[in-house]
Amino acid sequence: MKQAFITGTSSGFGRGLAEELMERGWRVHGCSRRPDHPRGVHHVCCDLTEAEAVPQRLEALLGEVSELDLVVLNAGVLGRIQRLVDTPLEEVKAVMEVNLWANKTVMDWLYRWGRPVSQVIMISSGASVLGNKGWGGYALSKAALNMLARLYAHEFPQSHISAVAPGIIDTPLMDHLCEEADAEAFPALKRLREARGSEAMPGPREAARRLLDQLEAIRRRPSGAFVDLRELTDPEAYARLYGHRS
Ligand SMILES: NC(=O)c1ccc[n+]([C@@H]2O[C@H](COP(=O)([O-])OP(=O)(O)OC[C@H]3O[C@@H](n4cnc5c(N)ncnc54)[C@H](OP(=O)(O)O)[C@@H]3O)[C@@H](O)[C@H]2O)c1
Numbered sequence: 001m002k003q004a005f006i007t008g009t010s011s012g013f014g015r016g017l018a019e020e021l022m023e024r025g026w027r028v029h030g031c032s033r034r035p036d037h038p039r040g041v042h043h044v045c046c047d048l049t050e051a052e053a054v055p056q057r058l059e060a061l062l063g064e065v066s067e068l069d070l071v072v073l074n075a076g077v078l079g080r081i082q083r084l085v086d087t088p089l090e091e092v093k094a095v096m097e098v099n100l101w102a103n104k105t106v107m108d109w110l111y112r113w114g115r116p117v118s119q120v121i122m123i124s125s126g127a128s129v130l131g132n133k134g135w136g137g138y139a140l141s142k143a144a145l146n147m148l149a150r151l152y153a154h155e156f157p158q159s160h161i162s163a164v165a166p167g168i169i170d171t172p173l174m175d176h177l178c179e180e181a182d183a184e185a186f187p188a189l190k191r192l193r194e195a196r197g198s199e200a201m202p203g204p205r206e207a208a209r210r211l212l213d214q215l216e217a218i219r220r221r222p223s224g225a226f227v228d229l230r231e232l233t234d235p236e237a238y239a240r241l242y243g244h245r246s
Helices: 012-023 054-062 089-113 136-155 173-180 188-195 204-212 215-219 229-233 235-242
Strands: 003-007 027-032 042-045 068-073 117-123 160-165 225-228
Touching: 003 012, 012 027, 012 068, 012 204, 027 054, 042 054, 054 089, 068 089, 089 117, 089 136, 117 136, 117 215, 136 160, 136 225, 160 215, 160 229, 173 188, 204 229, 225 229, 225 235, 229 235
Parallel strands: 003 027, 003 068, 027 042, 068 117, 117 160, 160 225
Antiparallel strands: none
16 A cells, blocks of 8 residues: 655645545555544644654654655645735744745654655745745745755655645635735735636645646656646646746
């Protein structure tokens, strides 16, 4: 039976990935701060920003596992959409703690764990390269995550590592983008609001299917690469997105 480890299985995309993998016959190990997770996931509660405590939690979760076919470093936070000059440094650092440094903690643990890991996907975002106004700490953290994938690719020669932008997904993270943030001040929000409720913004389960169906195609890219899933699944949307920056 294939085995996956996914961070952030309590909600949104991570939850959808866990459900879809189990439907496809995989054993799924997951973690998140909240105890909620789909039935069947082998789960531990873990705040991934507590670097000292994480190794013990991961040992409890994965100590009996002999190898992993897939690791998805999915846990992430958005922070507020606002001008960088209005964003307190503490807020940017808090986003970095989850979206960047927590993933270093997990990768370092996997290295010391020393068992085979076939493929690692770090969940990035189009925001990592688009640089749209207002995306501050989130864009910085995901840009740094893309480099984290490149750097670890040297150190995990037996694993395929990539930073993957999954496209827009209708999850609780979207609530701030679609309901609270100022779409007049930050025009990139308009595209998201138009897309919500349409095929252009799938739910977590459909987004999970789209990613999992492309695992082999992603593996054909060099280890360490950034891949925007839309380049593989919807080249026209990909061209529109990267040709249109605000
Ligand atoms: N939604 C989109 O359109 C979109 C687009 C591009 C990329 N992404 C990326 O996709 C990933 C998942 O986002 P989502 O949209 O599914 O958001 P979400 O529904 O808010 O889920 C985020 C997950 O991360 C976990 N998490 C957050 N902080 C954590 C911490 N300190 N320790 C452990 N787990 C933590 C949460 O669990 P707990 O709160 O229980 O800890 C939750 O399971 C993120 O990396 C996000 O940047 C999303």
